[in-house]
Amino acid sequence: MAESGSSVEFSGSLTLPPPRTRIFKIIVIGDSGVGKTCLTYRFCAGKFPDKTEATIGVDFRERLVEIDGEKIKIQLWDTAGQERFRKSMVQHYYRNVHAVVFVYDVTNAASFRSLPAWIEECKQHALGTEVPRILVGNKCDLQDSIQVGTDVAQQFADAHSMPVFETSAKNPNSQDGNYGGGNSDHVEAIFMTVAHKLKSQKPLVLSQPPEGSGGTINLSRVRDDGGDGSRSWSCSSC
C-alpha cells in the first residue's frame, strides 16, 4: 500500500495471464523493520524502494516469472511486523499459502530471537514442515553492525530444517565473494529458489499439474544474465 510505485510492480500481470498459469503464494513474515517490504519490492520491482512505510495489515505484490519454460505467477504477501497485527489481522492470509519466508535482520538480534514465535505462529495456521520454508537474514550490507552471526543462523535453520540465506535488499550483490557476486541479484535468486522448490513438488492446490519432473534445479536456467547465480545455490539445502 505504501509504495506509490506498486502499480509498476503489478503491471506484469495486468494483462490477464492464460487461465492455466500456476500461482505460487508465498507469505513473508518477521519482526517490524527487518525489511520484508524492501525484499518483496526488490523482487517484484527489481530495485530497492527509496522510501518504505510501515506495512499496515497485508500488502500484496506479484511477478510473473518463467521457470523451465513454464510461466508462473509468484504472489508475495508482505505482512505487518508489529506483534499486535499478527494474531487477529494477518491470520486470514495464511490460508492456501504454498511457502513461507521468515525474515530477520542480521543487525538486530531481537529480530532473530523472535523467530521461534513466528515459526509457532505458522504452525498454528497449519503451516508446518511440509510447506517449504526458508529463512532470510537481511541487511547484510551493514557489515559493521552485524549482531547475528552466520553460524548461529545456520544452526538455527538446521534445527528447524530449513535453508538460510543472508542477503541485502538494499545492495544484494555486495557480499564479498560469499554468494556469487558479479551482477546477479541475490534477492531474486532466493525467491526463485522457493519457486523452483514449489515447482518440483507434487501438485499442491495449484490449477495445473506440474509438467516435467522435479529433479535437480539449476537456477541459472531461469536467469537471463547467465550462470553466475548458480554457484551460490549449489550449497543451499533446498
Place this chain on the structure above:
Amino acid sequence: MDGGGLPTSRVVSALAMRRRFIVTTTAQEPSCGRKQKLAEIHQALISDPVDIETLRRAAASKGGLLTDELRRKVWPKLLNINVYKLPHKPGRDVRENHKDYNQVVLDVRRSMKRFPKGMPSTERAVLQEQLIDIILAVLKHNPQLHYYQGYHDVAVSLLLVVGEQMAIAMLDTLSNYHLRDFMDPTMDSTKHILNYLMPILEQVDTELHDFMIRAEVGNIFALSWLITWFGHVLSEFKHTLRLYDFFLASHPLMPIYLAATIVLHREKEVKQTECDMAMVHHLLSRIPQDLPYELLIGRAQDLFDQYPPSLLAKRAALQSRKSLSISTFQAFQLSTLHQRPDSVLRRLTKAHGSSTSKHGLEAALPRDRGQLWGKGNRMVKMAVWGLSATLGAAVFAVAHTAMDWGPEVLLQLF
C-alpha cells in the same frame, strides 16, 4: 450520536440530539457559498456557549473547514479542547524507557511521504522529532493505551496543521475516544469495528457483497483506512485534511461508512475482477487518488443515517463485543456542548494568571486539569455503566462529566 449496541429507545436525550443532527445535516446545501460558510463558522465560534452543532455541520459539509487557519480554531472545539490550556512541549523524559519507543522511531523515520514535498529536509527532520515526542507524550500520559503502526499517520496529520502542543491535546482526546478501540493490547476490538463493513455493503448491494464473500477477500484491505483515518493511503494531504474535518465531527464508526462508500463506488471494477482473494484485495487496497470525496462523504452520512451501527449490530453477529469508542461517544459529544468561546477562555485564563513555569507533560496540562483527566475518565466509565443501567443515572453521570470539563469548574479548582 448513536448508542451503538445499546437499546436506543432508552436513551431519550441522545435520540433527540440525533434527530436534530440529521435535520441540520440534510438541510445544509442551500447555503454552501464559501463566504456564507466562513461567516457561519465565525459566528459559531464566538457564540457562548460555542455553537458546536454548526461547527460539526460545517466540518462535514461541502469543502469541510476550508482553511488550515479555521482548522486550528475549529478542530480543538470539536474535541472540547481549551487552546489556552495546552500541554507543554514534551521534555526529554518522554523518550526514556518506553516500551514502544523503538517502534515509534522506526515508523516515524519511515514516514517521509507524509510531509509536504517541497519541505526542506532539515525542517522535516525537526518535525519528525516532534512527532516522536508527541506520540510518546500521549502514550506516557495514558499507560492503558498501546501504540499501533498507523497511529503515527494520525499524529502527523494533526501536527502539520495545529503544531506540537495542540497536536498532543488533540491526539490525547482522540486516543481516548475515536481511536480507543485500536489501542487495546490486541487488535480484537479493531477487528470488531472492521466487521461492520460487510453488513453495510450487504444492505446496499447484495450482489457486490456476495461477490466479495465468494472471493473470501476479508476486510483487511480497509484496515489502514480505518486506523489512520485514510492518512496512510492518500497521497494528497488536502484530501486527508478534508476527511479529518469530517471524521472529527462524526461518530467513531464513520470511517467504516466511508470505506463502504468507496467500495460501493468501485462496484463495477470489483465485479469485473477475478473472483479471487488476492485479486480483489489488491484492487481494493490500492485506493484511487481521484475519488469524488464530497460525494462520498455525503453518501457515508446517508448510509450512517439509514443503517446506524445499532441496526447493523442487530443484524450481524456484531453484538458480542463492546466497543469503547462507541459506548463513550455520547458522553464525549455531550461534553462538547458547554464550551466557552476563545475570547472568554483567554480572559479567564489571563485573569487567573495560570502558572506556566512547570515542565513536562503533567505540568503542561495545568495541574488541576491533569487530575481532572483521571477523574473525567472515571466519570465517563460511570456514564457507560449508567446507560446500561437506568437512564436517570446516565444523564446524571454524563452531565457531570461534561461539567467536569467545563472551564468554570476547572478554574474553581485552581
